[in-house]
């Protein structure tokens with residue numbers, strides 16, 4: 480089943496061009512020579528209700544929560560509805576207010592995660608419209624929600640979620656496009672995103688070519704105690720998810736940090752030894768990330784900069800860094816590209832450190848007890 484690969488995680492990372500293609504298959508509507516929109520069969524009868532919601536809540540755990548975070552800004556931009564992020568366990572701990580006028584979107588690869596499932600029962604009891612985004616047809620969350628989207632990423636066996644994460648983002652991007660389709664003013668933005676969705680599998684193929692570079696980086700970092708990852712905007716999710724990958728499989732402490740919070744504490748950790756990856760690919764926040772890089776450099780930070788291909792000199796004119804250069808897509812799709820080098824890095828670190836890649840210590844693929 481692993482084919483030519485040594486581990487399921489490795490196979491699933493490299494399968495992403497195909498899993499993303501499957502996620503989009505049959506869902507992009509052609510009009511003349513161009514793709515004009517998206518069709519999500521499980522949602523089409525509920526789009527009007529969602530657009531009229533007072534608020535959208537994204538609810539999930541771990542990687543699935545991060546996928547929601549990666550698409551939050553686009554859903555807000557295209558639907559005009561505010562989006563609140565909820566970790567399922569925290570929503571339950573607080574019994575946070577959920578209203579009949581809310582749409583609650585439950586994101587779960589397995590569709591069986593206990594906290595997410597309990598949060599679904601809670602939101603239903605509050606009268607909210609409940610939408611499922613799952614990878615498992617017939618799962619408890621798929622069955623228990625009013626409507627939803629299957630991400631169709633194919634079976635994911637490695638405990639560390641990789642291809643499900645990128646397919647979740649692709650599926651929720653399509654959901655955002657469907658929510659925005661009645662708005663004329665966002666037409667060209669939506670068309671540009673659709674064009675890049677079509678390009679996505681090839682761009683992922685391109686970024687997978689960084690495999691050897693990530694192996695070399697893993698050799699450099701394998702003895703480290705800790706790794707920080709700074710991101711912002713669409714790539715705050717990349718920072719959290721990249722750090723989670725390294726932590727859960729390579730058993731190395733790693734922390735994803737919102738770069739805007741750097742001066743409010745994390746800056747104190749910076750010295751010439753602690754490795755820091757800064758995600759600074761081209762988007763509206765990139766100038767701010769440039770300034771973060773300069774400030775880290777002034778503290779002699781040991782920087783690894785992820786930037787758009789060809790931007791290395793621009794981002795760091797002094798040039799004394801290690802770079803991870805990735806292809807560019809529309810800002811909202813960039814997290815799909817940017818997470819791939821982190822997945823590869825986490826994989827190689829784990830192999831080099833001699834840990835179990837597919838079944839990390841103490842973890843289960845599906846957390847069915849809260």
Ligand code: M6R
Nearest residue numbers: 541542543587588589592639640
């Ligand atoms: O099946 P789910 O997506 O609901 O699982 C939620 C988390 O347990 C899961 O995403 C976890 O964080 C990942 N396995 C980490 O890679």
